[in-house]
Amino acid sequence: MASGTELTPNEYINHHLSFFGKQVGDGSFWTLNMDSISVSILLGVVGFGLFWWIARGATAGVPGKRQAFIELVFDFIDNQTKGVFKHERHAFVAPAALTVFIWVLLMNSMDFLPVDWIALGTHSISEHGFRIVPTSDVNTTFALSLTVLALTVFFAIKVKGFGGWIHELFCSPFGSNPLVWAFNLLFNLIEYISKPLSHSLRLFGNMYAGEMIFLLLWMWAANSAWSNDYYIGLFVSMGLAWAWAVFHILIVALQAYVFMMLTIVYISMAHQHH
Amino acid sequence: MNINATLFAQAVVFLAFIWFSAKFIWPHLLTAIETRQKTIADGLAAAEKGKQALEFSSKQADEEIGKARSRAGDIIGQAEKRASQMIEEAKLAARDEGGREKAAAKAEIEQEVSRAREALREQVAALAVAGAEKILRREINAQAHVELLAQLKKEI
Numbered sequence: 001m002a003s004g005t006e007l008t009p010n011e012y013i014n015h016h017l018s019f020f021g022k023q024v025g026d027g028s029f030w031t032l033n034m035d036s037i038s039v040s041i042l043l044g045v046v047g048f049g050l051f052w053w054i055a056r057g058a059t060a061g062v063p064g065k066r067q068a069f070i071e072l073v074f075d076f077i078d079n080q081t082k083g084v085f086k087h088e089r090h091a092f093v094a095p096a097a098l099t100v101f102i103w104v105l106l107m108n109s110m111d112f113l114p115v116d117w118i119a120l121g122t123h124s125i126s127e128h129g130f131r132i133v134p135t136s137d138v139n140t141t142f143a144l145s146l147t148v149l150a151l152t153v154f155f156a157i158k159v160k161g162f163g164g165w166i167h168e169l170f171c172s173p174f175g176s177n178p179l180v181w182a183f184n185l186l187f188n189l190i191e192y193i194s195k196p197l198s199h200s201l202r203l204f205g206n207m208y209a210g211e212m213i214f215l216l217l218w219m220w221a222a223n224s225a226w227s228n229d230y231y232i233g234l235f236v237s238m239g240l241a242w243a244w245a246v247f248h249i250l251i252v253a254l255q256a257y258v259f260m261m262l263t264i265v266y267i268s269m270a271h272q273h274h
Numbered sequence: 275m276n277i278n279a280t281l282f283a284q285a286v287v288f289l290a291f292i293w294f295s296a297k298f299i300w301p302h303l304l305t306a307i308e309t310r311q312k313t314i315a316d317g318l319a320a321a322e323k324g325k326q327a328l329e330f331s332s333k334q335a336d337e338e339i340g341k342a343r344s345r346a347g348d349i350i351g352q353a354e355k356r357a358s359q360m361i362e363e364a365k366l367a368a369r370d371e372g373g374r375e376k377a378a379a380k381a382e383i384e385q386e387v388s389r390a391r392e393a394l395r396e397q398v399a400a401l402a403v404a405g406a407e408k409i410l411r412r413e414i415n416a417q418a419h420v421e422l423l424a425q426l427k428k429e430i
Binding site for chain 1: 280281283285287296298300307309
């Protein structure tokens with residue numbers, strides 16, 4: 001994008017919204033979005049590597065500033081988990097919540113990076129399309145939410161037994177009368193479908209919209225650069241982008257928090273007997 | 275917005291990160307924090323215990339001080355009694371001594387008086403005899419009247 005050629009708004013947006021896909025099989029389904037995967041892995045390795053590095057040297061005595069910060073995050077997530085999940089949480093649920101929160105927060109935060117500057121580097125990897133916000137890739141959000149769904153099913157079966165789980169599919173919430181079995185099953189299926197849908201699309205929608213607004217503002221800035229009174233569009237779009245970035249901090253953190261809380265709530269619900 | 279195999283890749287990555295967190299991050303932090311919490315709780319309990327011990331021993335010390343004070347009072351009282359007793363005794367002894375000395379002095383005085391009286395009497399007698407001698411020198415022979423004079427001297 002840094003080249004001097006003028007793009008139509010449509011081209012600009014399309015360019016920034018195309019994935020760095022890699023075909024791994026027949027059909028359009030067997031494509032891997034290398035950008036989403038590589039950025040999310042990179043962020044996970046950096047984020048969890050940092051946590052691991054500090055956690056490994058964690059002292060039970062007086063903590064340093066680094067450790068205090070990490071413990072702050074730990075305590076925050078532990079408290080949130082404790083509030084919702086009333087079973088033994090340290091073995092899985094709380095670390096899973098930590099993973100979700102940190103990872104989603106980092107992936108969302110990629111929205112703050114100026115896309116056209118990042119593109120200077122990513123163009124050497126992929127000439128056409130490299131999206132740096134993994135959570136505005138619907139595949140990432142669905143991967144997360146479907147994994148959570150799988151975990152809820154896993155825990156439901158683990159806690160209630162396979163028979164118990166099947167029984168619950170047919171006998172809750174309306175009761176065990178054979179007449180309402182079909183309704184119960186339908187109800188439960190809708191719940192099982194709606195949970196991951198709302199879970200993932202909420203995050204995706206927020207991040208996609210945020211990215212889109214940034215793109216529109218950057219496009220305005222880019223297009224003004226070649227007009228006579230370029231500074232008006234440049235400065236106005238800069239100010240707006242700054243304001244949106246500030247507001248977006250809230251969205252980024254809030255969506256990470258919401259995604260984590262829903263993860264805990266769904267797994268917690270799987271533990272409850274009806 | 276098309277779903278593709280990225281889904282599986284991201285799910286695998288997600289599970290891997292959950293596993294990593296659950297295995298390598300969470301337990302370390304949990305151990306560190308719980309150990310510290312325990313240390314702090316122990317410290318607070320020890321402080322509480324120390325405070326109680328302090329309270330107990332200060333109460334005990336107060337008791338001891340009170341006991342010591344009362345004993346000191348007793349001792350002072352006894353000492354005072356003893357002192358007054360001693361003074362009384364001393365007074366008594368002094369009075370006795372005084373009496374005795376007075377009596378001795380009186381006796382001495384009496385002795386002295388009687389001695390003086392004796393001396394006086396002798397002197398008077400001597401004077402009388404001398405006077406009589408002077409009168410009688412001429413007519414009385416001393417040798418003849420020595421017996422008479424000695425009798426007279428005795429009478430005076």
